Amino acid sequence: MNAQLLDGKATAADIRRELTERVAKLTATNGRPPGLGTVLVGDDPGSHAYVAGKHRDCAQAGIASIRRDLPADASQQQVEETIDELNADPACTGYIVQLPLPRHLDTNAVLERMDPAKDADGLHPVNLGRLTLGVEAPLPCTPRGIVELLRRHEVPFAGARVCVIGRGITVGRPIGLLLTRRSENATVTLCHTGTKGLAWHVREADIVIAAAGSPGLVTKDMLRPGAAVLDVGITRTDQGLVGDIHPDAAQVAGWIAPMPGGVGPMTRAMLLANVVEAAERNATAI
């Protein structure tokens, strides 16, 4: 079987073009562009690359950027003061705190301090609660990107059995909430490091979303032929970036979102979408 490509790079470029037009309208109406803020703590090269990418995307789309970089030993108080500053800044439509934060910081306390109306990542407890309740809220970027990628490639997910591997806050937990909404109507099994018989769960699935950060975890022998397979795992090795899906999976899968070039670019595009939507909500609230 020759798997069809779920091309996140091209799909994200389409979405960015659509958003750029909406940004131009917002800028003309409001007299200033929407603004995205980022809070980055520490020196992790991956996090630095992701934040740089977010600001590049903003520049291309006409969104203003506000960047707050703090040293690896920043205190909880310093981080929370930065959050307070962005909450109060009228030029900042929405912002994100790049995760993971260094271990000495209390991530939940930082996320809870954000103004939920400025949460461009959909990770504030109020917004995750709204997602649980099925009430409109900014959606976490990777899960939203996955749903958008499947939708735009016409991969059927209503009634589909989805196996998610990984229970992290940015992907695993919220994707289950998103895909089980009535509008998506999938059945989701959430697997993690404590799951017994992972291969059995994967084999049952029409759609497999691997976000465990375990290189080559999902191999072709685990897959149902024709399944849609989305690689969200990224491990940096001496040989370069390695995903959770073994390259041989493409021989069996019906669709494949590779890493790189699949879900990652969609994550970035959905962040811009969240900022544009927040700016549009603000404009209609005036």
Ligand SMILES: Nc1nc2c(c(=O)[nH]1)N[C@@H](CN(C=O)c1ccc(C(=O)N[C@@H](CCC(=O)O)C(=O)O)cc1)CN2
């Ligand atoms: N506050 C947040 N922190 C983190 C999130 C998030 O959504 N919000 N997700 C990840 C990191 N991330 C965005 O922040 C992210 C990861 C990967 C990519 C991406 O485009 N990946 C490329 C490959 C990587 C590369 O080229 O270096 C791809 O898949 O093609 C974008 C964003 C954790 N933290």
